[in-house]
Amino acid sequence: MHSMRASPSLKLPFPKNLASISFSHRRRSLTISSTGAVFAQMETTITITRPDDWHLHLRDGDLLQSVLPHSAKQFGRAIVMPNLKPPITTTAKALAYRESILKALPTDTDFNPLMTLYLTDNTSPEEVRIARNSGAVFAVKLYPAGATTNSQDGVTDIFGKCLPVLEEMVKLEMPLLVHGEVTDPSVDTFDREKVFIETILTPLVEKLPSLKIVMEHITTADAVNFIESCKTGNIAATVTPQHMLLNRNSLFQGGLQPHNYCLPILKRETHRQAIVEAVTSGSTKYFLGTDSAPHDKKRKECSCGCAGIFSAPLALSLYAKVFEEAGSLDKLEAFTSFNGPDFYGLPRNTSKVVLRKSPWKVPETYSYASGVIVPMFAGETLEWFSGNK
Ligand SMILES: NC(=O)N[C@@H](CC(=O)O)C(=O)O
Ligand SMILES: [Zn+2]
Ligand SMILES: [Zn+2]
Numbered sequence: 197m198h199s200m201r202a203s204p205s206l207k208l209p210f211p212k213n214l215a216s217i218s219f220s221h222r223r224r225s226l227t228i229s230s231t232g233a234v235f236a237q238m239e240t241t242i243t244i245t246r247p248d249d250w251h252l253h254l255r256d257g258d259l260l261q262s263v264l265p266h267s268a269k270q271f272g273r274a275i276v277m278p279n280l281k282p283p284i285t286t287t288a289k290a291l292a293y294r295e296s297i298l299k300a301l302p303t304d305t306d307f308n309p310l311m312t313l314y315l316t317d318n319t320s321p322e323e324v325r326i327a328r329n330s331g332a333v334f335a336v337k338l339y340p341a342g343a344t345t346n347s348q349d350g351v352t353d354i355f356g357k358c359l360p361v362l363e364e365m366v367k368l369e370m371p372l373l374v375h376g377e378v379t380d381p382s383v384d385t386f387d388r389e390k391v392f393i394e395t396i397l398t399p400l401v402e403k404l405p406s407l408k409i410v411m412e413h414i415t416t417a418d419a420v421n422f423i424e425s426c427k428t429g430n431i432a433a434t435v436t437p438q439h440m441l442l443n444r445n446s447l448f449q450g451g452l453q454p455h456n457y458c459l460p461i462l463k464r465e466t467h468r469q470a471i472v473e474a475v476t477s478g479s480t481k482y483f484l485g486t487d488s489a490p491h492d493k494k495r496k497e498c499s500c501g502c503a504g505i506f507s508a509p510l511a512l513s514l515y516a517k518v519f520e521e522a523g524s525l526d527k528l529e530a531f532t533s534f535n536g537p538d539f540y541g542l543p544r545n546t547s548k549v550v551l552r553k554s555p556w557k558v559p560e561t562y563s564y565a566s567g568v569i570v571p572m573f574a575g576e577t578l579e580w581f582s583g584n585k
Contacts, residue, residue: 218243240553242525246545247512247532249274251373251412251434251485253504254297254309256280261300262564263490266508268307270582272545275373275485278314278337279346285314287327294332310334310540312373316349317357321364328368334540335371335410336361340392342379344459345489345503350375354396355403362404371408371540376419377460386444389460390418397422406430410539413487415439415460417470423481424474432539434485435475435531437514438505438572443468454496455570458489459503475531476522483536486511492567507572510558514573516551516580554581 222239249267252274254260267274276297278284284293290311297309311333313324319336327333338358339350351358365372376397377388397411411419411433423433438458443465446456456462475482488511489504496502507514512532519528537544560575561568 242516242528242551243548244529244551245533246270246272246547246549247484248272248536248545249486249488249508249511250410250483250536250540251275251277251436251487252508253277253279253487253489255490256293256296258565259490259492259569260297262562263488263506263508263569264297264300264307265302265305266562267488268301268305270512270549271307272547273308273310273542275335276309276311278312279339279344281346283314283316283346283349284312285316285319285349286323287313287330287333290327290333291330312337314339314349315351315358315361315372317352319358319361321360324361324364324368324370328370334542335373336365337373337375339375340377340379340396343375343377343388345491347375354400359403362400362407366404366407369408369541371410373410373412375459376411376414385461386463389414389416393418393422401426401431408539410434410485412485413439413458413460414471415463416467420470420474424479426481432481432483432535434487435471435482436485436487436505437507437511437518438462438487440468440472440475440518441514454501455505455572455574457496457501457503458487458505461503472518472522476519476524476527478524478527478530480530480535480538482531483539484511484515484532485536490569493561493570494567496570505572506562506569509562509571510573510578512549512551512582513556513578513580516582517578520580549582551580551582553579555579556581 220241249271252267254264254276284290294309294311301307312335313327313333315336315338339347341350341352376392378391383391408430413436414433442462444462447453447462486507488506488508490506491502491504519525534544555577557577558571558573561570
Protein backbone atom coordinates (compact mmCIF):
# COMPACT_ATOMS: atom_id res chain seq x y z
CA MET A 197 0.00 0.00 0.00
CA HIS A 198 1.33 3.41 -0.73
CA SER A 199 0.07 6.43 1.04
CA MET A 200 0.29 10.15 0.47
CA ARG A 201 0.74 12.17 3.57
CA ALA A 202 -0.13 15.81 3.98
CA SER A 203 3.39 16.87 4.72
CA PRO A 204 5.15 20.12 3.84
CA SER A 205 7.40 18.16 1.49
CA LEU A 206 4.46 17.65 -0.87
CA LYS A 207 5.17 19.42 -4.18
CA LEU A 208 2.81 22.29 -4.71
CA PRO A 209 2.76 24.65 -7.66
CA PHE A 210 3.73 27.86 -5.88
CA PRO A 211 6.57 30.29 -6.28
CA LYS A 212 9.33 30.05 -3.71
CA ASN A 213 9.86 33.71 -3.19
CA LEU A 214 6.95 34.64 -0.97
CA ALA A 215 8.01 37.73 0.84
CA SER A 216 4.91 39.24 2.35
CA ILE A 217 1.85 37.09 1.94
CA SER A 218 1.21 34.05 4.01
CA PHE A 219 0.25 30.73 2.54
CA SER A 220 -1.03 27.74 4.37
CA HIS A 221 -1.61 24.20 3.23
CA ARG A 222 -3.76 22.22 5.61
CA ARG A 223 -4.99 18.69 5.35
CA ARG A 224 -8.72 18.93 4.81
CA SER A 225 -9.76 15.33 4.39
CA LEU A 226 -8.44 11.86 3.83
CA THR A 227 -9.94 9.51 1.28
CA ILE A 228 -9.19 5.80 1.27
CA SER A 229 -9.66 4.28 -2.17
CA SER A 230 -10.83 0.72 -2.94
CA THR A 231 -7.19 -0.33 -3.34
CA GLY A 232 -6.40 1.03 0.08
CA ALA A 233 -4.44 4.09 -1.11
CA VAL A 234 -4.86 7.13 1.09
CA PHE A 235 -5.23 10.49 -0.59
CA ALA A 236 -4.87 13.68 1.32
CA GLN A 237 -6.80 16.63 0.03
CA MET A 238 -4.96 19.85 0.71
CA GLU A 239 -6.53 23.15 1.48
CA THR A 240 -4.51 26.09 0.32
CA THR A 241 -5.18 29.59 1.51
CA ILE A 242 -3.54 32.95 1.00
CA THR A 243 -3.98 35.66 3.59
CA ILE A 244 -3.49 39.22 2.39
CA THR A 245 -4.11 42.71 3.68
CA ARG A 246 -7.68 43.70 2.87
CA PRO A 247 -7.72 45.13 -0.67
CA ASP A 248 -9.33 48.34 -1.90
CA ASP A 249 -11.07 48.89 -5.22
CA TRP A 250 -9.75 52.08 -6.83
CA HIS A 251 -12.39 52.15 -9.61
CA LEU A 252 -15.93 51.03 -8.85
CA HIS A 253 -19.44 51.79 -10.13
CA LEU A 254 -21.96 51.39 -7.33
CA ARG A 255 -24.92 53.03 -9.15
CA ASP A 256 -27.91 54.07 -7.03
CA GLY A 257 -31.38 52.90 -6.01
CA ASP A 258 -32.15 49.18 -6.33
CA LEU A 259 -28.91 48.41 -8.07
CA LEU A 260 -26.79 50.05 -5.36
CA GLN A 261 -28.62 48.07 -2.70
CA SER A 262 -27.79 44.75 -4.30
CA VAL A 263 -24.27 45.28 -5.69
CA LEU A 264 -22.76 47.11 -2.71
CA PRO A 265 -22.56 44.09 -0.33
CA HIS A 266 -20.35 42.24 -2.83
CA SER A 267 -17.73 44.96 -2.69
CA ALA A 268 -18.15 45.64 1.03
CA LYS A 269 -17.51 41.98 1.86
CA GLN A 270 -14.04 41.95 0.35
CA PHE A 271 -12.77 45.48 -0.03
CA GLY A 272 -11.95 48.02 2.67
CA ARG A 273 -12.52 51.10 0.52
CA ALA A 274 -13.51 51.96 -3.01
CA ILE A 275 -13.15 54.97 -5.23
CA VAL A 276 -16.77 55.42 -6.27
CA MET A 277 -17.33 56.61 -9.83
CA PRO A 278 -19.58 59.65 -10.26
CA ASN A 279 -21.28 58.79 -13.58
CA LEU A 280 -24.79 58.60 -12.23
CA LYS A 281 -27.80 60.11 -13.95
CA PRO A 282 -27.55 63.04 -13.21
CA PRO A 283 -23.79 62.98 -12.56
CA ILE A 284 -22.11 63.83 -9.25
CA THR A 285 -20.76 67.24 -10.23
CA THR A 286 -20.65 68.97 -6.83
CA THR A 287 -19.43 68.24 -3.33
CA ALA A 288 -22.99 68.51 -2.03
CA LYS A 289 -24.08 65.77 -4.44
CA ALA A 290 -21.05 63.64 -3.54
CA LEU A 291 -21.86 63.91 0.17
CA ALA A 292 -25.51 63.00 -0.42
CA TYR A 293 -24.46 60.04 -2.58
CA ARG A 294 -22.04 58.95 0.14
CA GLU A 295 -24.87 59.00 2.68
CA SER A 296 -27.06 56.82 0.48
CA ILE A 297 -24.19 54.34 0.08
CA LEU A 298 -23.63 54.22 3.84
CA LYS A 299 -27.35 53.67 4.35
CA ALA A 300 -27.34 50.76 1.91
CA LEU A 301 -24.38 49.07 3.62
CA PRO A 302 -24.82 45.82 5.52
CA THR A 303 -24.36 46.38 9.26
CA ASP A 304 -21.37 44.06 9.71
CA THR A 305 -18.94 46.08 7.59
CA ASP A 306 -16.74 49.13 7.91
CA PHE A 307 -16.46 49.62 4.15
CA ASN A 308 -15.53 53.21 3.35
CA PRO A 309 -16.70 54.77 0.07
CA LEU A 310 -14.26 57.38 -1.25
CA MET A 311 -16.14 59.86 -3.39
CA THR A 312 -15.22 61.55 -6.67
CA LEU A 313 -16.39 64.60 -8.61
CA TYR A 314 -17.48 64.39 -12.24
CA LEU A 315 -15.52 67.03 -14.16
CA THR A 316 -17.48 69.16 -16.63
CA ASP A 317 -16.57 72.17 -18.79
CA ASN A 318 -18.09 74.33 -16.03
CA THR A 319 -16.50 72.86 -12.88
CA SER A 320 -14.92 75.71 -10.92
CA PRO A 321 -11.63 75.66 -9.01
CA GLU A 322 -13.66 76.72 -5.98
CA GLU A 323 -15.80 73.56 -6.24
CA VAL A 324 -12.66 71.42 -6.21
CA ARG A 325 -11.38 73.27 -3.13
CA ILE A 326 -14.69 72.61 -1.37
CA ALA A 327 -14.44 68.97 -2.40
CA ARG A 328 -10.93 68.62 -1.02
CA ASN A 329 -11.84 70.34 2.24
CA SER A 330 -14.88 68.08 2.72
CA GLY A 331 -12.54 65.18 3.49
CA ALA A 332 -14.94 62.86 1.65
CA VAL A 333 -13.94 63.52 -1.97
CA PHE A 334 -10.65 61.98 -3.04
CA ALA A 335 -10.41 62.61 -6.78
CA VAL A 336 -11.88 64.30 -9.85
CA LYS A 337 -12.96 62.15 -12.78
CA LEU A 338 -12.43 63.15 -16.40
CA TYR A 339 -14.85 61.64 -18.88
CA PRO A 340 -14.33 62.97 -22.39
CA ALA A 341 -17.92 63.85 -23.42
CA GLY A 342 -19.49 60.83 -25.10
CA ALA A 343 -16.62 58.40 -24.40
CA THR A 344 -18.55 55.91 -22.24
CA THR A 345 -21.67 55.18 -20.15
CA ASN A 346 -23.24 58.40 -18.79
CA SER A 347 -20.44 60.61 -20.04
CA GLN A 348 -22.58 63.02 -22.07
CA ASP A 349 -22.00 65.80 -19.51
CA GLY A 350 -18.24 65.25 -19.57
CA VAL A 351 -15.47 67.49 -20.85
CA THR A 352 -15.50 68.71 -24.45
CA ASP A 353 -12.16 70.55 -24.45
CA ILE A 354 -9.84 69.90 -21.55
CA PHE A 355 -7.16 72.44 -22.47
CA GLY A 356 -9.69 75.11 -23.49
CA LYS A 357 -12.07 74.73 -20.54
CA CYS A 358 -10.44 72.98 -17.59
CA LEU A 359 -6.93 74.40 -17.08
CA PRO A 360 -7.79 76.60 -14.05
CA VAL A 361 -9.39 73.60 -12.32
CA LEU A 362 -6.42 71.36 -13.11
CA GLU A 363 -4.00 73.99 -11.80
CA GLU A 364 -5.99 74.12 -8.58
CA MET A 365 -5.85 70.33 -8.36
CA VAL A 366 -2.05 70.47 -8.55
CA LYS A 367 -2.06 72.80 -5.54
CA LEU A 368 -4.51 70.59 -3.65
CA GLU A 369 -2.71 67.38 -4.66
CA MET A 370 -6.09 66.13 -5.86
CA PRO A 371 -5.73 63.24 -8.33
CA LEU A 372 -7.29 63.40 -11.79
CA LEU A 373 -8.78 60.05 -12.80
CA VAL A 374 -8.95 59.65 -16.54
CA HIS A 375 -11.16 57.65 -18.86
CA GLY A 376 -8.45 57.70 -21.52
CA GLU A 377 -10.18 57.52 -24.87
CA VAL A 378 -10.75 60.11 -27.59
CA THR A 379 -14.28 60.38 -28.88
CA ASP A 380 -13.60 61.46 -32.47
CA PRO A 381 -15.82 59.11 -34.51
CA SER A 382 -13.19 58.95 -37.25
CA VAL A 383 -10.74 57.28 -34.86
CA ASP A 384 -11.02 53.49 -34.85
CA THR A 385 -12.54 52.21 -31.58
CA PHE A 386 -9.51 50.02 -30.95
CA ASP A 387 -7.13 53.01 -31.31
CA ARG A 388 -8.94 55.45 -29.06
CA GLU A 389 -6.76 54.88 -25.99
CA LYS A 390 -3.52 55.18 -27.96
CA VAL A 391 -4.68 58.40 -29.64
CA PHE A 392 -5.80 59.80 -26.27
CA ILE A 393 -2.31 59.19 -24.88
CA GLU A 394 -0.74 60.97 -27.85
CA THR A 395 -3.08 63.93 -28.14
CA ILE A 396 -4.28 64.58 -24.58
CA LEU A 397 -2.33 62.77 -21.89
CA THR A 398 1.22 63.44 -23.07
CA PRO A 399 0.61 67.20 -23.57
CA LEU A 400 -1.24 67.32 -20.23
CA VAL A 401 1.71 65.81 -18.37
CA GLU A 402 4.05 68.26 -20.14
CA LYS A 403 1.88 71.21 -19.15
CA LEU A 404 1.23 70.12 -15.55
CA PRO A 405 4.06 67.73 -14.65
CA SER A 406 3.13 67.51 -10.99
CA LEU A 407 -0.59 66.80 -11.47
CA LYS A 408 -1.43 63.41 -9.97
CA ILE A 409 -3.06 61.31 -12.67
CA VAL A 410 -4.52 57.82 -12.65
CA MET A 411 -5.07 56.38 -16.08
CA GLU A 412 -8.10 54.23 -15.40
CA HIS A 413 -8.69 50.73 -16.75
CA ILE A 414 -5.70 50.57 -19.11
CA THR A 415 -6.08 48.28 -22.11
CA THR A 416 -3.01 48.60 -24.34
CA ALA A 417 0.74 48.14 -24.51
CA ASP A 418 0.75 51.85 -25.44
CA ALA A 419 -0.69 52.67 -22.02
CA VAL A 420 1.90 50.47 -20.31
CA ASN A 421 4.67 52.23 -22.25
CA PHE A 422 3.26 55.61 -21.30
CA ILE A 423 3.02 54.72 -17.60
CA GLU A 424 6.54 53.29 -17.63
CA SER A 425 7.88 56.41 -19.35
CA CYS A 426 6.61 58.66 -16.54
CA LYS A 427 9.37 58.68 -13.97
CA THR A 428 7.99 61.18 -11.48
CA GLY A 429 5.80 58.89 -9.36
CA ASN A 430 2.63 60.94 -9.81
CA ILE A 431 1.25 58.94 -12.76
CA ALA A 432 -0.30 55.53 -12.14
CA ALA A 433 -2.90 53.18 -13.60
CA THR A 434 -5.73 50.94 -12.49
CA VAL A 435 -6.19 47.58 -14.13
CA THR A 436 -9.38 45.53 -14.43
CA PRO A 437 -9.67 41.73 -14.33
CA GLN A 438 -11.15 41.64 -17.83
CA HIS A 439 -8.24 43.47 -19.43
CA MET A 440 -5.82 40.95 -17.91
CA LEU A 441 -7.85 37.82 -18.68
CA LEU A 442 -9.65 38.46 -21.95
CA ASN A 443 -8.74 39.67 -25.38
CA ARG A 444 -11.02 40.94 -28.11
CA ASN A 445 -11.71 37.44 -29.44
CA SER A 446 -13.91 36.93 -26.42
CA LEU A 447 -16.33 39.53 -27.79
CA PHE A 448 -17.12 37.21 -30.68
CA GLN A 449 -16.55 33.68 -29.32
CA GLY A 450 -19.34 31.57 -30.84
CA GLY A 451 -21.42 34.68 -31.49
CA LEU A 452 -21.70 38.19 -30.14
CA GLN A 453 -20.95 38.27 -26.39
CA PRO A 454 -22.50 41.42 -24.92
CA HIS A 455 -21.38 40.61 -21.38
CA ASN A 456 -17.74 40.99 -22.40
CA TYR A 457 -18.41 44.44 -23.84
CA CYS A 458 -16.91 47.24 -21.83
CA LEU A 459 -15.08 50.45 -22.56
CA PRO A 460 -12.29 50.86 -23.33
CA ILE A 461 -13.02 47.82 -25.47
CA LEU A 462 -10.96 44.63 -25.06
CA LYS A 463 -7.87 44.67 -27.27
CA ARG A 464 -5.76 42.09 -29.07
CA GLU A 465 -3.76 39.42 -27.22
CA THR A 466 -0.41 41.22 -27.41
CA HIS A 467 -1.88 44.11 -25.45
CA ARG A 468 -3.31 41.79 -22.80
CA GLN A 469 0.10 40.17 -22.41
CA ALA A 470 1.86 43.52 -22.06
CA ILE A 471 -0.52 44.52 -19.28
CA VAL A 472 -0.16 41.24 -17.40
CA GLU A 473 3.61 41.42 -17.64
CA ALA A 474 3.74 44.99 -16.33
CA VAL A 475 1.28 44.41 -13.50
CA THR A 476 2.72 41.10 -12.28
CA SER A 477 6.28 42.44 -12.43
CA GLY A 478 5.73 44.09 -9.07
CA SER A 479 5.79 47.69 -10.29
CA THR A 480 4.15 50.02 -7.78
CA LYS A 481 2.52 52.09 -10.55
CA TYR A 482 -0.40 49.70 -11.03
CA PHE A 483 -3.21 48.97 -8.66
CA LEU A 484 -6.51 47.18 -8.41
CA GLY A 485 -9.52 48.90 -10.00
CA THR A 486 -12.24 46.46 -10.99
CA ASP A 487 -14.35 48.90 -13.02
CA SER A 488 -17.19 46.62 -11.91
CA ALA A 489 -20.03 48.23 -13.85
CA PRO A 490 -23.42 46.55 -13.37
CA HIS A 491 -26.17 46.96 -15.94
CA ASP A 492 -29.50 45.18 -16.05
CA LYS A 493 -29.40 42.08 -18.27
CA LYS A 494 -32.00 43.65 -20.57
CA ARG A 495 -29.78 46.67 -21.15
CA LYS A 496 -26.87 44.43 -22.15
CA GLU A 497 -28.84 41.96 -24.29
CA CYS A 498 -30.61 44.26 -26.71
CA SER A 499 -30.18 45.98 -30.07
CA CYS A 500 -27.87 48.64 -28.63
CA GLY A 501 -26.29 47.09 -25.55
CA CYS A 502 -24.45 49.29 -23.08
CA ALA A 503 -20.82 49.01 -22.01
CA GLY A 504 -19.79 47.65 -18.63
CA ILE A 505 -18.88 44.33 -16.98
CA PHE A 506 -20.08 43.38 -13.50
CA SER A 507 -17.22 41.70 -11.64
CA ALA A 508 -17.45 42.74 -7.97
CA PRO A 509 -18.27 39.28 -6.52
CA LEU A 510 -15.46 37.51 -8.37
CA ALA A 511 -12.85 40.18 -9.02
CA LEU A 512 -10.48 39.11 -6.27
CA SER A 513 -10.63 35.49 -7.43
CA LEU A 514 -9.81 36.68 -10.93
CA TYR A 515 -6.83 38.78 -9.90
CA ALA A 516 -5.49 35.79 -7.92
CA LYS A 517 -5.87 33.67 -11.08
CA VAL A 518 -3.88 36.19 -13.14
CA PHE A 519 -1.04 36.39 -10.64
CA GLU A 520 -0.96 32.64 -10.11
CA GLU A 521 -0.81 31.95 -13.84
CA ALA A 522 2.05 34.43 -14.13
CA GLY A 523 3.89 32.67 -11.27
CA SER A 524 3.71 35.91 -9.26
CA LEU A 525 1.32 35.22 -6.40
CA ASP A 526 3.89 36.84 -4.13
CA LYS A 527 3.23 40.16 -5.92
CA LEU A 528 -0.57 40.00 -5.59
CA GLU A 529 -0.87 41.80 -2.26
CA ALA A 530 1.06 44.91 -3.30
CA PHE A 531 -1.24 45.29 -6.33
CA THR A 532 -4.46 44.68 -4.40
CA SER A 533 -3.66 46.35 -1.10
CA PHE A 534 -0.53 48.55 -1.04
CA ASN A 535 0.07 50.46 -4.28
CA GLY A 536 -3.33 52.16 -4.31
CA PRO A 537 -3.32 53.64 -0.80
CA ASP A 538 0.35 54.57 -1.18
CA PHE A 539 -0.46 56.54 -4.36
CA TYR A 540 -3.48 58.27 -2.80
CA GLY A 541 -1.52 59.05 0.37
CA LEU A 542 -3.89 57.01 2.53
CA PRO A 543 -3.05 54.40 5.15
CA ARG A 544 -3.02 50.75 4.12
CA ASN A 545 -5.78 48.61 5.58
CA THR A 546 -4.90 46.70 8.71
CA SER A 547 -7.41 43.84 8.52
CA LYS A 548 -6.92 40.76 6.34
CA VAL A 549 -8.84 38.70 3.83
CA VAL A 550 -8.39 35.03 3.09
CA LEU A 551 -8.37 33.57 -0.40
CA ARG A 552 -9.08 29.89 -0.47
CA LYS A 553 -8.25 27.42 -3.23
CA SER A 554 -11.72 26.01 -3.34
CA PRO A 555 -13.38 25.80 -6.75
CA TRP A 556 -16.76 27.53 -7.03
CA LYS A 557 -19.16 28.27 -9.81
CA VAL A 558 -19.92 31.87 -10.69
CA PRO A 559 -23.71 32.31 -10.63
CA GLU A 560 -25.46 32.78 -14.01
CA THR A 561 -27.14 35.91 -12.66
CA TYR A 562 -27.41 38.06 -9.57
CA SER A 563 -30.89 39.37 -8.96
CA TYR A 564 -31.94 42.72 -7.65
CA ALA A 565 -35.34 44.28 -7.03
CA SER A 566 -35.93 45.32 -10.66
CA GLY A 567 -34.24 42.54 -12.60
CA VAL A 568 -31.03 40.55 -12.93
CA ILE A 569 -27.37 41.26 -13.65
CA VAL A 570 -25.18 38.82 -15.55
CA PRO A 571 -21.68 38.78 -14.03
CA MET A 572 -18.39 38.32 -15.80
CA PHE A 573 -17.58 34.60 -16.32
CA ALA A 574 -21.21 33.67 -15.55
CA GLY A 575 -21.57 29.92 -14.97
CA GLU A 576 -17.82 29.27 -15.11
CA THR A 577 -15.73 27.64 -12.40
CA LEU A 578 -13.02 29.61 -10.64
CA GLU A 579 -10.27 28.12 -8.50
CA TRP A 580 -9.82 30.82 -5.87
CA PHE A 581 -12.65 31.72 -3.57
CA SER A 582 -12.73 34.83 -1.48
CA GLY A 583 -15.38 36.51 0.54
CA ASN A 584 -14.75 35.36 4.07
CA LYS A 585 -13.95 37.94 6.64
N1 LIG B 1 -16.38 50.58 -18.29
C1 LIG B 1 -17.55 50.55 -18.88
O1 LIG B 1 -17.70 49.92 -19.92
N2 LIG B 1 -18.63 51.19 -18.38
C2 LIG B 1 -18.67 52.06 -17.22
C3 LIG B 1 -18.10 53.41 -17.51
C4 LIG B 1 -16.59 53.45 -17.63
O2 LIG B 1 -15.88 53.13 -16.69
O3 LIG B 1 -16.08 53.82 -18.69
C5 LIG B 1 -20.11 52.16 -16.74
O4 LIG B 1 -20.40 53.07 -15.95
O5 LIG B 1 -20.93 51.32 -17.11
ZN1 LIG C 1 -14.21 54.49 -18.02
ZN1 LIG D 1 -15.55 52.65 -14.92
